[in-house]
Amino acid sequence: MLTTRRRVMISERLARDGQIVAKALADELGLSEDTIRRDLREMATEGLLKRVHGGALPLTPPLPDFAARQAIASGVKRMLGRRAAGLVQSGQTIFLDGGTTNAEIARALPRDLRATIVTHSPTIAAELEQHNAEVILIGGRLYKHSMVAVGAAAVAAIEQIRVDVFFLGVTAIHPAYGLSTGDYEEATIKRAIARQSAETYVLATAEKFGAASPHRIMSVNDLAALVVPADIENEVLSPCRDATTLFFA
Template sequence: MLTAQRRAMISARLARHGQIVAKALADELGLSEDTIRRDLREMAAEGLLRRVHGGALPLTPPLPDFAARQAIASDVKRMLGRRAAGLVQSGQTIFLDGGTTNAEIARALPRDLRATVVTHSPTIAAEFELHEAEVILIGGRLYKHSMVAVGAAAVAAIEQIRVDLFFLGVTAVHPAHGLSTGDYEEATIKRAIARQSAETYVLATPEKFGAASPHRIMRVHDLAGLIVPADMETELLSPCRDATALILA
């Protein structure tokens, strides 16, 4: 098999299955494992995939900074935010993760809603200046890329709170590799919040599907639901249908 043919097969399989195990692929093709590993190294160097121990995962493009992300898919984010806000009931305690999509939830919530909003994002907290909702702001070391508090102090505070709904922000959604993000400490905080929450939801724009970021948060199966655009391609959503509820916005 020619190198170009192998690389085309690797790309197709990565898109379909979300991972490549070098030994298994080598055995299947009757090639040496070194040959497959060399292909993976070269493809990783060209930015076509992400090498991991024993194989490869899909490549997740680096996110732009917080200010730049505010302008990305803003109409879709507003639509998702309105749909998520409709899940919140009076008297509930909710946790809003950081991120530009979750900021749209805050903007969509009625100003007279009597609820408690917990967040570790100062930018999210500021959205509630004119709302009647009580706001609890979790402190810690500020991770500026996402404008959220991280670290031991944040985890300790989160462990003292129980919430009804957690709106989790992620950078990637994959049926096999779960929900993930690009920073180790931020992933730790997100897992801590999910443990304290009765239900966890993710608002996901199409580009996040089928990708995997370096740091896993939780399984898609553990979500109460994925909130997605109603016009998303069926092919992107199909792998997640058996894992959790799909809520169309």
């Protein structure tokens, strides 16, 4: 089989199945596993897919900047934010990750809520100006793409806090690769927060499912729940149904 034909087949299989297992594809095509792995390496170098142990996953497209993302699916994000805010209980310590969807959680929280809200996002903290909740802002180097603090100082501060619920922001969700994001330092911060949290929730719109960003955060199985739109298609969710609880907005 010509290299061009193999690459077309790999791309089609990624679009259909959301992953490539090198050995299984090699056996199916009657080729050596080394041949498939070489194709995957070359396609990854060209930015066509993401190589992982044993195969490959699709890439997520580059995200627009923070200001532009605020206008994307804003109505759906508001619904997700309201559903997530309803999960917060008085007296809890909550960590809100950065991002436009989590900003909707902050906006939906009752202003008289007695709770402690921790965040490393100055934009999230600003949303809570008129709330009774105590707000703790984690500092560090500002990663402007997501408007969150990253770096050693942020990690050190996070390690001194225990939280009840972490609302984690991600750019991609894949049943095999897990939850991922586009920046190495941001992924490190997210893992640090998750380690300090009793429960971790993710709010996710449909386009985040079945894809993988470069930097893995954690497994879907490690989540307490996914908060998703009520009208999301069943085939989008089916790979994650056995991995975690689903809340619909």
